[in-house]
Amino acid sequence: MSTEMKQVFGRSAGLTDVPFSFCPGCTHGNIMRLIAEVLEELEIIDNTIGISPVGCAGFSQNFFNCDFIGAAHGRAQAVGIGVKRSLPDRMVFTYQGDGDIAAIGTQHAIHAAARGENITSIMVNNAIFGMTGGQMAPTTLEGMKTATSPYGKDTGKDGFPIDMPRLLSQLSGAAYVAAVSVDSPKEIAKAKKAIKKAFQVQQAGLGFAFVSVLSTCPTNWGLSPVESLKWLRENMMPVYQMGELKVSEEVAKL
Amino acid sequence: MKPERILLKGNEIIGEASIQAGCKLFFGYPITPSTEVVEYLSGQYPNRGGDMVQAEDEIGAINMCYGAACTGNRVMTASSSPGVSLKQEGISYAAAVELPIVVVNVNRCGPGLGGLGPAQSDYYQSTRGGGHGDYRTIVLAPSKAQELYDFTMDAFDLADKHRNPVILHTDGFLGQTMEPVVLKPRPEAPVVDRSWVVDGAKGRDKRVLASYSLTNEIGEANNLKWEAKYKHIEETEQRWEEYYTEDAEYLLVSYGTTGRICKSTVLNARAKGLKVGLIRPITLWPFPKKAFAPLIDQVKGIMTVELNTGQMIEDVQLAVECKKPVYLYRRQGGMLPTEHEILDDLMLKFNLTDEEA
DSSP states (O other): OOOOOOOOOOOOTTBOSOOOOOOTTOSHHHHHHHHHHHHHHTTOGGGEEEEEOSSGGGGHHHHBSSEEEEOOTTOHHHHHHHHHHHOTTSEEEEEEEHHIIIIITHHHHHHHHHTTOSOEEEEEEOSEETTTTSEEOTTOOTTOOBTTBTTOOOHHHHOOOOOHHHHHHTSTTEEEEEEEEOSSHHHHHHHHHHHHHHHHHHHTTOOEEEEEEEOOOHHHHTSOHHHHHHHIIIIITTTSOOEEEEEOHHHHTO | OOOEEEEEEHHHHHHHHHHHTTOOEEEEOOOTTTHHHHHHHHHHHHHHTOEEEEOSSHHHHHHHHHHHHHTTOOOEEEEOHHHHHHHHHHHHHHHHHTOOOEEEEEEEEOSTTOEEEEOOTTHHHHHSOSSSSSOOOEEEOOOSHHHHHHHHHHHHHHHHHHTSOEEEEEEHHHHHOEEEEEEOOOOOOOOOOOTTOOSOOTTSOOOEEOOOOSSHHHHHHHHHHHHHHHHHHHHHOOOEEEESOTTOSEEEEOOHHHHHHHHHHHHHHHHTTOOEEEEEESEEESOOGGGTGGGTTTOSEEEEEESSSSSHHHHHHHHTTTOSOEEEEEOOTTOOOOHHHHHHHHHHHTTOOGGGO
């Protein structure tokens, strides 16, 4: 009897062997794994340059198995545009949090989309600033308690959540915009499909591709990992428009 | 073939020199009095194979430079004082990742919105790092058209050689003046180390260009590494021009536009029999301290001529270890001094008369 074992599942070649350093239950790792799988499947690991700013997203520099650049808070897309304009035949993606892309770096997101910059941007939306300890973000939901909205986010004073994908989908240069989640296997499958398409859009030179991924932050939400997934489903998914929000005619033909 | 001699506006000269230096990437944002740089390149690039973005703002522009520089290709941005203030975050990050970027600052006066006239009020900002953290940028100060051309080329070579941002510190007067310039061909590009660039990990291990220090020990080691580089640059790259210094009893110190005006002041003084000389710093950082050492004992007094409240004067006082009196003559707010008023003030400060000759 043969005792030979066949490996059917393993670490994606798109990831290094550095162990993830995220808090228990955080879904950053899931999202990174999906991107890594896409890099592997499209065979672009050694032709890709990733850019991440500060915040929890910044750790990705050590986890992805491709060249990486650390950018200042909010500036990943501007840096990515510089890379892409310099090396148009390389693949460029940014991996940013919602605090990064929807607050301090909003202008770069809007103009990258308006100019149709041929890069792929992934935004991880957990409705708070994670690394600094759970402060209110522009994506924080109405009434949500955070370190800087201890009595709940008051829309009269703090404003309303910004739905970045919906905003960017209005711009002509945005070729592909999707909003997905990683709260369940079914949603994870959809998320991977969207992320893959966002890279294929860039490969085909069709313009700006943006995927927002709803993510959990059990540590700063003060919930267990399982409760966090449920909270995301029940509170975030009704507020943020989900699905493919923009598929240009050329992208539809892919 | 004899190099072409043509008439161009100062800012256009910078644009042309950057192309001749092999820079085909520009990211900028329009601001007076620097705008001709971005305008010139937007006209030239389509026919000469460059790519540029008129960015959403100065912050976007400098961060695009940061990204392009990470790939090892030459890149430039140009702006004027308030715009350069906005770029400081990016310049600090570029200094930390040791990126060769050429930043042109066509100085206008400040603070605040200020005005469009020439100024040197960004001397501290250019020579002390400008942004957060302890770093330095190499700063070149041209004083005429040909130097705008030559120093732009030098700026790229220095940036590559030392893996460091370089500031071309010019002003609204130089930027807007039309003068003849010889379009010298690019000297042979120095061979530079590219073993650090991020361009896709084909056939090699992945690389990361980032500046976060996870521990204080790493942070200190990084600071020591940069400090050693800055010391080396200070030792090897000081540049200046001397004008009638051999027998000078009184020394003018001035750079850029006022450095040029001071040459006329020196000639006028000499005609009166006054032994006046000029040191014109070309590198503002590293400051040309070496120029002063042989003259400290010889001169009776020194006067800096600046377009600010007196910024470079501190570097001069340090360079002469306060052994000789150092005075300031300055105009501000976009005003330029005449060669005559500089001489009048020098004579007043040092009690000189025409008869002394």
